[in-house]
Amino acid sequence: MLETALSGVRVIDLSRILAGPWCTQNLADLGARVLKIEHPERGDDTRQWGPPYFERGAERMSAYFSCCNRGKTAIGIDFSSPEGAQKIRELAADADVFVENFRVGTLAKYRLDYQSLRAINPRLIYLSITGYGQSGPSAHKPGYDYVFQGTGGLMSYTGLADGEPGAMPLRTGVAVVDISTGLYATSAVLAALVQRQASGAGQHLDIALLDVAVALNANQGANYLASGVAPQRTGNAHPNCAPYEVFACADGHLILAIGNDTQFRQFCQVVGQPAWASDARFASNEGRLVNLPQLRALIRPILQARRRVDWTTAFDAQGVPWGPINTLADVFEDPQVKHRRMLQIVRHPTLGEIPTVRNPMLSAQDIDLRGGIAPPSAPQPFHPISKDENG
Secondary structure, eight states, rough: GGGTTTTOOEEEEEEOOTHHHHHHHHHHHEEEEEEEEEETTTTTTGGGSSSSEEEEETTEEEHHHHHHOTEEEEEEEETTTTHHHHHHHHHHHHHEEEEOOTTTTTGGGGGHHHHHHHHHHOEEEEEESSSSSSSSSTTTTTHHHHHHHHHHHHGGGGOOOSSTTTTTTTOOOOOOHHHHHHHHHEEEEEEHHHHHHOOOOEEEEEEEEEHHHHHTTTHHHHHHHSSOOOOOOTOOOOOSSSSEEEEEEEEEEEEEESSSHHHHHHHEEEEEETGGOOOOTSSSSSHHHHHHHHHHHHHHHHTTTTTTHHHHHHHHTTTTOOOTTOOHHHHHOOOHHTTTTTTTEEETTTTEEEEEEEEOOGGGGGOOOOOOOOOSOOBBBBOOOOBBTOO
């Protein structure tokens, strides 16, 4: 079972906000014991990033904080005090993983940097998450997700095309660089744990939001490197497939996602235009991309003439890929989302039951005989921040 894969692994978490906590929550979900170190009075900044909040009496916790701190034990220690720093060094001496996301050089002042802790615990895997990395001309600068969506290139091709009303660079609706950094960091920690089994030694993992933002360009980055042409904003259209975008129906919108020529021929049959599939302009994906404005102009009035359910029923019957544009209310009512048991309940010692989203990492053993996701044997608690006697 993946939820016990890291049983016995001890993690000291000095990270705050999202990227680091997303990584350490993954480790906790995989069975690691995660001790989250927070300032005794303030705690993690995101505890107050609301509304909305989960509240009961005097206890209050932001929904934001709850999304990335499941399954951890929180303790308040002020590492800027000699006593607090010493307490953390003692904890690190017996830990497997140490995670921090402070600005470069900050923790060295308190002898909590990698070199200091390696002297205490040579097997320690020390993960640093920063905006720009541990070295280089920008290493000293702070940085947040939004900054790197711009700096890394993502926003340059996200948004409506120039010339359309409201055209301007846009960010994504969630902190995709932070979350992706947390995922890359999780993979790096797991790889380091495997490598330590052979070498017996820990190491310093240097994960930068800038690096992740550059990597997230994926096919857009590869397109640029192959052509030398920077991608432009194209709204909802895909840069490499067509038709692959949002279209309006008589009563709403749908996503049409044609990924190959066979699917396009099936689409043409559904919309009553089989000749499009043999038209030299549209027969191949390359042709459809070159002639997308003409193809889009042909598709739009046809789809707008009927209700969405009429089209989607026909698309499903013919294997044409499509998708709805759900609100989050729609998402959590979706039968497949319910079947996969993505909504889970955890228990806070004072706030009671708190809804959360199940970690999508699975093993075959997590699927029960009824076809769903087996619930955990015991709910993972959120622990309130408590002031350590030495903090």
